[in-house]
Amino acid sequence: MQVGDLSAPSVAVRRQSGQPHELRRFLLRRILTLIVTLWLASMLVFVVLNILPGKPAQVILGTQATPSSVAALTAKLGLNRPLVDQYLHWIHGLITFNLGNSYISAQPIAPVIGAALAVTGPLVLAGLLVGLVIAIPLGITSALKHTRRSGIILSGLAQIGIAVPNFVLGILFIIVFAVDLKVLPASGFTTWSTSVTGALESLVLPAIALGLVEGAILARYIRASVIEVLRADYLRTARAKGLRPNQALVRHGLRNASIPVLTVFGLELSGLIIGAVVIEAVFTLPGLGSLLLSSVANRDLITVQDIVMLVASTVLVVNTVVDILYRVIDPRMGLRS
Amino acid sequence: MASSLRHLAKASVLVASGALMLSACGSSSSTTSSTAKSTPLQTLTIGSSNVFPPTLNPTANASQAIDEVIDYNVLQHLVQLAPNGSIVPVLASSYTVSDANKVYTFTIRKGVKFSNGNPLTPADVVFSMKRVYAPGSTYPYGKIFDVSSVRQVGADQVQVTLTTPSWNWLYDLAAYSNGVILDPSTISTMATDPVGTGPFKVTGEVSNYSVTLARNNQYWGYKPHVSGVVFRYFSNADALNAALESGQVNMIDNLSAPSDATLFKSNPKYKVVSSLTNGKVQLTLNNAYGPLRNKLVRQAILYATDRKAIMDAASGGYGLIDGTDSVPADPYYIDLASEYPYNVTKAKQLMAQAGYSKGFSLQLILPPYFYAKLAAPLIVSELGAINIKVSVSTIDFPLWISQVFEGGDFQATIIDQAEGRDVSNYGTTGYYWHYAKTPQVAAELSAANAAPTKAQWIAGYRKVLKQITGDAVNDWLYIAPFITVIDKDIVGIPTTAYTESYNLSYVGIGGTIPASAKQLGYLS
Numbered sequence: 002m003q004v005g006d007l008s009a010p011s012v013a014v015r016r017q018s019g020q021p022h023e024l025r026r027f028l029l030r031r032i033l034t035l036i037v038t039l040w041l042a043s044m045l046v047f048v049v050l051n052i053l054p055g056k057p058a059q060v061i062l063g064t065q066a067t068p069s070s071v072a073a074l075t076a077k078l079g080l081n082r083p084l085v086d087q088y089l090h091w092i093h094g095l096i097t098f099n100l101g102n103s104y105i106s107a108q109p110i111a112p113v114i115g116a117a118l119a120v121t122g123p124l125v126l127a128g129l130l131v132g133l134v135i136a137i138p139l140g141i142t143s144a145l146k147h148t149r150r151s152g153i154i155l156s157g158l159a160q161i162g163i164a165v166p167n168f169v170l171g172i173l174f175i176i177v178f179a180v181d182l183k184v185l186p187a188s189g190f191t192t193w194s195t196s197v198t199g200a201l202e203s204l205v206l207p208a209i210a211l212g213l214v215e216g217a218i219l220a221r222y223i224r225a226s227v228i229e230v231l232r233a234d235y236l237r238t239a240r241a242k243g244l245r246p247n248q249a250l251v252r253h254g255l256r257n258a259s260i261p262v263l264t265v266f267g268l269e270l271s272g273l274i275i276g277a278v279v280i281e282a283v284f285t286l287p288g289l290g291s292l293l294l295s296s297v298a299n300r301d302l303i304t305v306q307d308i309v310m311l312v313a314s315t316v317l318v319v320n321t322v323v324d325i326l327y328r329v330i331d332p333r334m335g336l337r338s
Numbered sequence: 339m340a341s342s343l344r345h346l347a348k349a350s351v352l353v354a355s356g357a358l359m360l361s362a363c364g365s366s367s368s369t370t371s372s373t374a375k376s377t378p379l380q381t382l383t384i385g386s387s388n389v390f391p392p393t394l395n396p397t398a399n400a401s402q403a404i405d406e407v408i409d410y411n412v413l414q415h416l417v418q419l420a421p422n423g424s425i426v427p428v429l430a431s432s433y434t435v436s437d438a439n440k441v442y443t444f445t446i447r448k449g450v451k452f453s454n455g456n457p458l459t460p461a462d463v464v465f466s467m468k469r470v471y472a473p474g475s476t477y478p479y480g481k482i483f484d485v486s487s488v489r490q491v492g493a494d495q496v497q498v499t500l501t502t503p504s505w506n507w508l509y510d511l512a513a514y515s516n517g518v519i520l521d522p523s524t525i526s527t528m529a530t531d532p533v534g535t536g537p538f539k540v541t542g543e544v545s546n547y548s549v550t551l552a553r554n555n556q557y558w559g560y561k562p563h564v565s566g567v568v569f570r571y572f573s574n575a576d577a578l579n580a581a582l583e584s585g586q587v588n589m590i591d592n593l594s595a596p597s598d599a600t601l602f603k604s605n606p607k608y609k610v611v612s613s614l615t616n617g618k619v620q621l622t623l624n625n626a627y628g629p630l631r632n633k634l635v636r637q638a639i640l641y642a643t644d645r646k647a648i649m650d651a652a653s654g655g656y657g658l659i660d661g662t663d664s665v666p667a668d669p670y671y672i673d674l675a676s677e678y679p680y681n682v683t684k685a686k687q688l689m690a691q692a693g694y695s696k697g698f699s700l701q702l703i704l705p706p707y708f709y710a711k712l713a714a715p716l717i718v719s720e721l722g723a724i725n726i727k728v729s730v731s732t733i734d735f736p737l738w739i740s741q742v743f744e745g746g747d748f749q750a751t752i753i754d755q756a757e758g759r760d761v762s763n764y765g766t767t768g769y770y771w772h773y774a775k776t777p778q779v780a781a782e783l784s785a786a787n788a789a790p791t792k793a794q795w796i797a798g799y800r801k802v803l804k805q806i807t808g809d810a811v812n813d814w815l816y817i818a819p820f821i822t823v824i825d826k827d828i829v830g831i832p833t834t835a836y837t838e839s840y841n842l843s844y845v846g847i848g849g850t851i852p853a854s855a856k857q858l859g860y861l862s
Binding site (some may be wrong): 064107108282294301 | 400475478480544545547572578580734737741744
């Protein structure tokens, strides 16, 4: 029964949902939840940042500014208006895709975030790719051989991978590949417009440092998930039908094993983004992490708000998509829950 | 002391220095063009441990990171501070001071162009200076720009009248970015493309990563021996050191951990240039807090701190032991470093005399800086020896500004008071250390500023320095160093760090610099 369902999941969904409006209602509910969560997140971000001590105008003008200059700048930035007004103004901007102007440079924020995303986006994707390339074979092999010495060694390697922080790996890579072997740049970023190869070269070491740890974490989940599936009744049935263990796993087991992995994958995305902040600092990459840290230090609150909302939206959207996919892969989850 | 005498002498040769600068300008074009033909100019990449400039407009933000790149290099002043501490005429070809240091008349240099081709006019100077004190101005150094009027006189002169006479104003005009002269037509783009008359112009910026300057070929003076300069920013000292070792950058402009100098000192590929700044690293004491109201307690703290040990720990031994709010570059500098020699017995006696033989507890709030974190453990153990139980917490800088500096809500902190000639802080009402004799110091400083002779001004300031040291207002630990590591063929960098700007007017990769520039304090 399960085997049949799994071989045609989309059919199963349609069969179970009965009417297409059930799927529509489910999607609508998920999207509404997403919007409410984003709204709550925006309030939280705004309130937390605005009760943070350290008035932007005083931080901008420093210790030798006259009180009248500080007052003039506060008014110019619109920070003397009631907080509710400031919040509504910001949210209105976000909804109309206007991220506003930086308190510090008075320049539009969107292009600055765009430029930072051109570094962080590829870095996170490449890190993810490295992670998957490591995790899938490592996880499956160590599961298949989990009773043998080789499986235990592989599993131990993954454990070490989890234990080593990515910034330590980063520093190690800089010493070995950049300072000693001089095969890749020690740090920094060649912009895409200057040289695509240069940009790719700048991302190799950071992506590996970022991806290795994520790969090790994912490998542990894949291993556990595959081991569980290997013990399932339906897999025994499939093997009883005459399939070899690997065939049975590929044809019937992997889709089932992928459900918990998909959940972890969604959660790990936020881990990757946070990891990218650290890796960017180690390799001095001009990405979203550096922008966020410098904006906090400069009390460029509006830029911080925009970045946090961008990251929060990405994570929430990915989690919603995972949630929906989840039900598509596994119709047993149902659409009502 | 020798250095202090040199600095005292230097102030009297302003005109001579100006002439030197002019001769440097005059001799420059032939030197540069002849070398330029033989070898193509290279780009100098500077690895900076500073934060990325939050904007490129120094008139809108106090961050020193902006001045480091833009001030003197892109935007210039009427007069500027040379590395040897002298004030040299730059966009003014000469100036006169009259009416007991109240009226300053500048003759604007002829033939100067902004990098966009617009000529510099006296009207531009009047515009730039009026902009500092116009209503609604958001210039960061408003407190030290005490001007009542600026007007053009004749065809090529600008006259500035101060509200009160000052022996410091010319220095402030030279040293602080309030003095930059702007092209009025470029104000709206200053955050990303400040246009000035300096030896460089901004050609690119990657947010949180780098600022690129190209040589300004329209520059009126000596042309630096590089095609351009890239400032690259590193928040991580290890990455910065690795970038120098792997050849990604040609120099590190200031080691955030001065002890890292040992990594490069013995390597013949590099030169380590260490110099002093205006920064007084001090244990700031809140004179209005409980036991610290008592002068004897504050003096006990000064006796109990081993400043040499602290400087060794916090700055790898670089710097200069300090004993008051002054650095050797100040005309009024006096060496008061031996006023409170390290003496625990004496400190304990003073504590007993003040009625605190059993000590008290003290909260030490640190800004997130390397020197503060490194100095704190020693302060804790040294004050522990006289029964002051110190508890330490670290906060971020905006919070430090808000809580400690603005709110005065602290007991003690460790901070680098980085501004030059800032003894006037001791006369500023409500200043965060709450010195009880602030009004008296304010009166003494203003009397000194109105003094008819320079000697009397210096004497007045020295009296104030002796008084604040006698009152042990703060525990001045050491003068912060500025340590540059450069590829050995780099010339022309400033050999001191007494300005917020990192003046690259004479920088070159290979080659030599004019003798006059060497005399002004640029590395040959």
